[in-house]
Structure formats: C-alpha cells, structure tokens
C-alpha cells in the first residue's frame with residue numbers, strides 16, 4: 001500500500017482549520033464541529049463524525065489524516081499498570097509510547113488521586129546515542145510531525161476513556177531528544193495545553209532534555225510553559241561524556257547553569273533524572289559530585305535504576321547503593337525520589353520494542369560495542385576525558401538544528 005501522505009489534522013492550529021473551511025465556502029461552525037469531534041470526541045476518522053454532512057466528511061478524509069498513529073500494537077505489563085504501545089507511522093517508522101497507571105494512595109498529607117501518565121516520543125530514533133538506551137543504539141530516523149506527537153497522547157486518552165478515566169500527565173521522555181525537534185514539540189505542547197483543544201494544564205506536561213543548552217535557553221526566553229527535566233546521569237564530565245555523548249558538546253556545568261537560569265526566570269523547579277548503573281555512576285564520588293553540582297538549586301532529583309537493555313555490559317545499581325546516594329543528596333538539602341522501573345517484561349525502556357523489530361545486530365558488532373563501553377567507562381572512572389568528537393550522526397543532527405529558523409518566540413542562543 002502506498003504511504004499515507006495526508007497531513008495529520010491534530011497538528012494544525014485552529015486558525016488553519018478555520019481557513020481551510022472558509023476557502024471551501026463552508027460556514028465557520030463546521031470548523032468548530034470538526035474541532036469538537038477531534039479533541040473532545042477523540043475522532044479517528046472523518047467518516048465517524050455524524051455532525052458533519054457526508055460531502056464535508058469526504059473532503060476532510062481526502063485532505064487530512066485524523067490518526068497518524070493508527071497502526072498500533074499494545075503490550076501490557078506490571079499487572080496491567082503499564083501499557084507499552086508500538087506505533088507504526090505512515091512511512092513505516094516505528095515509535096513507542098508508554099501509558100502508566102498509578103493507583104490512588106493515602107499519603108501523610110491526605111489522599112492522592114490516581115494518575116495516568118503517558119510517556120511519548122518526539123523523534124523516530126535518536127542521534128544522541130546514550131549507550132544505556134535502546135533508542136540510542138537504533139540511531140536517528142527522523143523528527144516526528146506535530147500531529148504524530150499529539151496523536152500518541154490522543155491514542156492513550158482514548159484507551160483511558162473506554163475505562164471512564166482521564167489522562168493526567170504527559171512526559172516527553174520517550175524516543176528522541178525533544179529539544180532537537182523543538183518547534184514541533186512546542187506546537188504539540190500548545191495543542192495539548194490549549195483549553196479549546198486537548199486542554200491539559202501545562203503544569204501536567206514535562207519535557208525532558210539530555211542537555212541541549214541553546215534549546216533550554218530558548219525555553220527560558222519563552223517563559224514558564226511546562227516542567228523541564230534534564231537527564232543528568234553523571235555530574236562529572238569524563239563519565240557524562242560516555243553516558244550522554246552530547247556532553248562533549250555542552251559540558252555538564254553549562255547544562256546545569258542553563259537549567260538554573262531557567263528555574264530562576266520561570267520560578268519552576270527543574271527535575272533532574274539520574275539513571276544509576278552498577279559500578280559505573282553510583283559511587284560515593286558520584287554522590288558527592290552530584291550534591292556539589294546541585295546544592296541550593298530549585299530542583300528535584302529522580303534516581304532511577306537502569307532498565308536492562310540488550311547489548312550493554314551494564315546492569316542496574318543495587319537498591320542499597322541507590323538509597324545511599326539518595327541519603328547523600330538529602331544531607332545537602334536536595335529533594336530526591338527513588339523511582340522504580342516500569343514494565344520491564346514488556347520492554348518499557350525507551351526504544352526496546354522498536355529495537356526488537358529492527359532485528360539483532362551481528363554478534364561481532366555487539367561484542368565491539370560492549371568492549372568499547374567497558375573501555376570508555378573504565379577510562380572515565382579514572383578521570384580521563386574522551387578526545388574523539390561526537391559520532392557522525394550526532395554531529396549531523398546538531399548541524400541540522402543550527403540551520404533551522406525557530407517558528408515560535410525569540411532565540412537567545414543558537415547551536416553552533
């Protein structure tokens with residue numbers, strides 16, 4: 001079947017939809033009817049919108065796709081508390097989203113309501129290439145369109161609606177580096193937080209970055225919009241060079257300085273994510289470095305045991321070591337949460353299902369990768385920094401980003 005080249009309707013701003021109806025001589029209330037059916041009704045096809053005349057439905061159907069992630073496979077895990085979705089896009093690209101259910105629980109300061117959080121992708125694959133991440137191993141495919149980002153959320157919300165539940169949170173922590181597809185991510189956030197469209201409060205949206213400093217500075221200039229999360233993983237440059245290759249372009253102190261400015265200007269605390277790997281970044285020296293780096297900042301630190309990923313020589317840190325690091329950070333007044341892994345049996349770590357579909361790399365390639373990681377992390381633990389420039393894929397992604405003209409808001413720094 002030829003690929004579906006129709007643009008996704010959920011990616012268009014309401015003015016564009018209204019203009020499309022006006023150009024065809026339809027009354028303006030038709031645009032409102034379509035808008036209601038798409039956002040409040042969760043429509044996935046024009047044919048299902050009974051409020052519109054058949055001829056209008058046919059016109060819409062010929063022009064727009066109402067569901068760009070229609071070809072989806074769901075896997076359940078954690079006693080149905082985790083739903084991993086593998087979406088095949090119109091061009092065959094595979095992306096993933098994960099819907100996580102958190103039952104209501106009684107807390108010291110009163111009852112906490114149940115939460116339903118969807119973790120979505122912003123790119124197919126990723127150029128950053130963090131070695132503990134299955135997406136990083138896949139390499140970069142392409143940026144997602146605004147509709148492909150938003151439709152992952154709409155799909156999760158529809159599944160919840162069949163159980164009379166509502167989506168409470170969206171996190172951009174799936175496949176891809178959101179700040180390397182920032183224009184589309186901002187358009188998606190705007191659609192998700194617009195009361196006339198998806199209508200989720202911006203405070204319930206979190207966008208994560210592995211440390212694209214110009215992107216963080218651009219968000220700061222735009223003002224408070226959502227929670228910013230930074231995937232830190234290590235506070236010492238030699239180790240972070242290995243765990244987050246982007247660190248060779250923007251070192252950790254620069255990333256934290258940009259995040260600190262963001263917190264100061266927006267008044268919103270930064271969420272720092274630290275994936276802990278046994279014997280690699282969970283030593284006493286790592287705890288000290290992390291505490292020293294973040295002490296006094298408006299932030300929250302999430303410690304996460306590494307999700308087992310094929311083709312790495314690493315495993316998750318033992319819980320007692322994670323607790324020791326948490327205690328070390330708390331001693332310096334930092335707010336810390338230890339997160340537990342979700343959906344290991346359904347491959348919930350970002351990119352695992354797509355990697356499965358991509359097939360096994362050849363055994364010598366896997367062996368070489370493991371060998372390189374052992375060598376690089378051992379050198380980093382000894383304080384040695386990597387001298388090679390970022391891999392070709394990452395360099396190309398940074399160059400492509402530099403050439404883009406921002407569609408929204410001022411730019412206070414450019415990627416160079």
Ligand code: SF4
Nearest residue numbers: 126129130133136176
């Ligand atoms: S952890 Fe995030 S930034 Fe790093 S390779 Fe995976 S998707 Fe990309």
